[in-house]
Amino acid sequence: MSRPDAAGVDPAWLPPEAFRALGLRRTLIRGAGPLVDTVRGEVANACGRFGGRLVEDGGSPDLLLEVADSQRGTGSEGFVFARDGGTTTVTASDARGLLYGLFHVVRLGEAAFDGESPRETHRPATALRMLDHWDNVDVHPVMGQVERGYAGGSLFWRDGRARGERERIRAYARLLAACGINAVCVNNVNVHDAEARLLTDRIGEVAEIAEELRSYGIRTHLSVTFAAPIVLGGLPTADPVDAAVRAWWERAVREVYAAIGDFGGFVVKADSEGRPGPFAYGRSHADGANMLAAALAPYGGTVHWRAFVYDHRQDWRDRTTDRARAAYDHFAPLDGEFAGNAVLQVKHGPMDFQVREPVSPVLGAMPRTRLALEVQATQEYTGQQRHVCWLGPMWSEVLRFRLQEEACVGETVRGGIVAVSNVGDDPFWTGHPLAQANLYTFGRLAWRPDADPLRILDEWIALTFPAAPERLAAGLHRVLGGSWATYEKYTAPLGVGFMVQPGHHYGPSVDGYEYSPWGTYHFADRDGVGVDRSAATGTGFAAQYAKPWSEIYETPGTCPDELLLFFHHVPYGHVLHSGKTVIQHIYDTHFEGVEEVAEALWVWEGLADLVAPARHARVAERFEEQLRCAREWRDQVNSYFLRKSGIGDERGRAVY
Ligand code: GCV
Secondary structure, three states: OOOOOOOOOOOOOOOHHHHHHHHOOEEEEEOOOHHHHHHHHHHHHHHHHHOOEEEOOOOOOOEEEEEOHHHHHHOOOOEEEEEEOOEEEEEEOOHHHHHHHHHHHHHHHHHHHOOOEEEEEEOOOOOOEEEEOOEEEEEEOOOEEEOOOOOOOOOOEEOOEEOOOHHHHHHHHHHHHHHOOOEEEOOOOOOOHHHHHHHOOOHHHHHHHHHHHHOOOOEEEEEOOOOHHHHOOOOOOOOOOOHHHHHHHHHHHHHHHHHOOOOOEEEEOOOOOOOOOHHHHOOOHHHHHHHHHHHHHHHOOEEEEEOOOOOOOOOOOOOOOOHHHHHHHHHHHHOOOOOOOEEEEEEOOOOOOOOOOOOOHHHHOOOOOEEEEEEEOOOOOOOOOOOOOOOHHHHHHHHHOOOOOOOOHHHHOOOEEEEEOOOOOOOOOOOOHHHHHHHHHHHHHHHOOOOOHHHHHHHHHHHHOOOOOHHHHHHHHHHHHOHHHHHHHHOOOOOOOOOEOOOOOOOEOOOOOOOOOOOOOOOOOOOEEOOOOOOOOOOOHHHHOOOOHHHHHHOOOOOOHHHHHHHOOEEOOOEOOOOOEHHHHHHHHHHHHHHHHHHHHHHHHOOHHHOOHHHHHHHHHHHHHHHHHHHHHHHHHHHHHHHHHOOOOOOOOOOO
């Protein structure tokens, strides 16, 4: 299979071979400008390798790629694909659309040049498809270079300064464009001292990154600290209604746009896990966001304001405080108060990127606010890129979920779809080579939220392993396709979440967070387990949903099995819709989960002759660790619940 390219990294889903069909053809390109040059460069490279050529007007092309005013209806990123009389045509009203059209042709391969095809219009469902890097400029003493990063260091920063590896950043931008991503935030939402200065005297370093990203149609965003006027400007306050503070931000933004003309905007984590925010001044989050929005508005920038606001210092004895309620309680009352260029960025679940959570009720409660959905490609709680856990089905479930009858989440998130990046300076980009599938799937789902994730997975397989024999494609599909469900089986059961080692969040610790201030409890005792979030007897979180969900989640009898312990505290003998008791479900799923990992490892081993040795070895080694860790989860979780409940496994398997 493919080898690392010139930038010393894996070509991922763009190996040279994926360009064969394109590279064999005669292509005519009409249009001008830097992005058209990028398209021309891609085609020229492919032709150089496979023997096709670029032709001038007047020739008879197999492929016509053109920017034409006539395609206005496609939006700036859309394109029309057609095949007629032996010529394949991609037409876009803007060069960005042409770039996406080019990668569409690459994905189709030979099929792009086969028979006839009526006009198809392709356009992204949402204008912003972003990756947020939680990359630090300085190595943070606890979090390292990349917070929650499992793929080595940062692509952008090393030991306090920009790495300046332009070729690699460009290679990254190319991969992102090929799956439809068009925005990147280059630093951690936890903005520490060095990172704060990216906004001002260090903006030049950001501009250099932006230049490379721009060559593939990607706009650059920056995380900023709300306290910037104090820590950078020397002002006594960061109060959003203070005239001097507003003037400071206006100046800062002007300078940013002087350096980066197409700058995308800010990402802000405020009043969250100790970060500064408007609460200190008695102001609302709308006040805070709107101040930044006002500064960005003259330049077309956007502020992405995160809704991850909760009490991280709660008393575990206090059963009235429910972290799950926090984002809704803080933000739903502010609906309609945010500026047009302020986007409220909401995590997909009410807690924190667990393997199973209900969809955040905030996503259905703010019709007059531009919302963005935030998911986590970096696998903080899903195996940290040591475990195979392909998240396509989870994200697809969220995007297709109907909090209201009228629209699904994929249609309501007008402000964009965002993932926390899973990429680092690892030669395979993502640490675990198969975690590349998460990045690719994210981009494709952000472009088309109603797409079938399994088809996207097959697309990723076909591109990454071109001309793969059926055995390899089927094996990869088998290893990845059900891996999210497998991970869910051997970790925390029935939506209760966490049960991870505190701090680094890898591996099991059933009571790890039980008596902590973080608000992430399971309340297991000798009689039962789970959190009562009903309106009748619990925290009332279930009532944050509109009907029918408020009613469905309210009682154990109607609550879906997979979320039962998220919403209810039930006895171990409670019978699920599946017909099993809760305790037997815990035992069965934990045994099954480990068996499924062992089977996936066996499938992977059988593919050794078809995968490049380095890639095969890296995955095999991680699979061994996954199997070890899954056993640990199984044995700790099962033993814990046997000891609490005193009820044995009805099948008499080993529980300790
Ligand atoms: C960037 C979780 C993670 C933190 C992260 C935070 C967030 O709590 O553990 O590392 O901080 O989410 O999303 O802001």
